Amino acid sequence: MTDNEEEQIYSIALTMVPGIGHIGAKRLVEGMKSATDVFRYRKELSERIPGVNERISAALDCPSLIARAEQELGFLQKNRIQCLTYYDEAYPSRLRECEDAPVVLFFKGNADLNALHILNMVGTRHATDYGTQLCTTFLRDLKALCPDVLVISGLAYGIDINAHRSALDNGLATVGVLAHGLDRIYPSLHRKTAVDMLDRGGLLTEFLVGTTPDKHNFVSRNRIVAGM
Template sequence: MSLISKIALTLIKGVGHVTAKNLLANFGNAAAVFKASKSALMQVPGVGEAIASQILDTDALKEAARQLQFLEKHKIEVLFFKDENYPRRLRDCPDAPILLYYKGNADLNHPRIVSVVGTRRATAYGKMLCRQLAETLKPYDVLVVSGLAYGIDVEAHKESLANDIPTIGVLGHGLDRIYPHLHKTIAQNMLRNGGLLTEFPLNTVPDRENFPKRNRIIAGIADVTVVVEATAKGGALITADIAGSYNRDVFAFPGRSTDEYSQGCNFLIKTNRAGLLNHARDLVYYLGWDDKHGKSSEKQLKLPVGLSLEELSIVQVLRDAPAMVDEIAIKTSLQQSKLAIHLLSLEMQGVLTSLPGNVYRLN
């Protein structure tokens, strides 16, 4: 009865997550909500006469019982926001759903979770970045989250699976269907190494208004959101803004100023809403995973043959830690004009990477 009541509470028209949490806080549990009097219900913030009548007169309990049969038959978990296996990062968000529906084998509280979002019209550049990102993250034991939509979303899922990275698809509809239907096969593959997650009950169709709601779960469940490609307007920017409002890290790959599908990324970087990623390795660096992973200290730096003495002196400065241009100039006694030429040469040879703030680090 308890689980049926929890599902039923989400089926009441007009009861959103905030009101549902108010009801639960007031009555202690979902079953008690449906046993309360109309006057008692109307004492709860957000509950007026119309919603109170809906709770008392609805067939939500019967519908919830029918849905639970389907959920149990298809081994779909129902995660209540107070449950231990509910995503704890998402629980910290003020608008977290009280219920989630989940099918899969990945840990929703994985130690490292990266959300990847972007345009539905991914270019060759965007697909290459998704491949680079997956290949770079593979050694770091991560879980990749996206939305199973066309474009960057599905590329992120595909590349994750190709690199044996568990990946979760957050859906804008119930788990009794897959949208777009074209992604049914990859969704099935994700169930073997990852899973599918939604806040929407069965029989919920993929209406347009569901996807902005879905985006807050993509942002809230992860440590960091990466925007690969995005137009000036769209769901990827919405997700980035939501992640920022949750005080989560946001990063973006830049593109040329004339590229339509990099306008959103460039805007996020320009307005300091996202950190700049020149390469997927930068994400690992920013998050400090190299130190924790323990591989960076073991890796021997391989330098190109024929570096000049000036270039070798720059490498020596950067061996201990990244450094700003001014610091490198002081330690190498190189003039700024000559230093700039050497830094560019080393970057072109893949020896070092430039970071925001005129900082350089060895690759």
């Protein structure tokens, strides 16, 4: 196992430790400089990072989480999905500045998540004809002014999917941030567009395989869209 794979496994495992959360996980990784060292030196965390108690150290001592993370990494490698850990060069640098940035992301596609110009285009799921037309004309005009812009949205009904489709129609790269794992596409009606995006953009998520698109996941997803 390479050092990079080890960091990926421990980063994935850290997201599953109960009672830590996004902010806590980020704080641990920043404090120890790697997820690997968070687990390796778990008994010393309270000495190295102010405010970390023994309960957290005890929660990290869970071999089943590591086994589950190894299984996840196997799926990612089999399906050629990138596993972007917190300090990975390809991890979105703007997102890293957010207090609740995820410590690991999963990405399938070919977009540069650190593109110089990134636009988030989101809106109602009940888009009007005017709204969908605006997506088309806005991105058409933007292509002429800024041909290298990366368009980010959430693959949802309404404005989101129209933003993705208009970006593709105008030759712009576009990335969909998902509220579930990369073993599915939701809504399924958008599967063809999602597949097209893999060739010019991609799909990004913080969620593990098997995660369903539950309501609270969309709130979590939205912070990534904004943080990009």
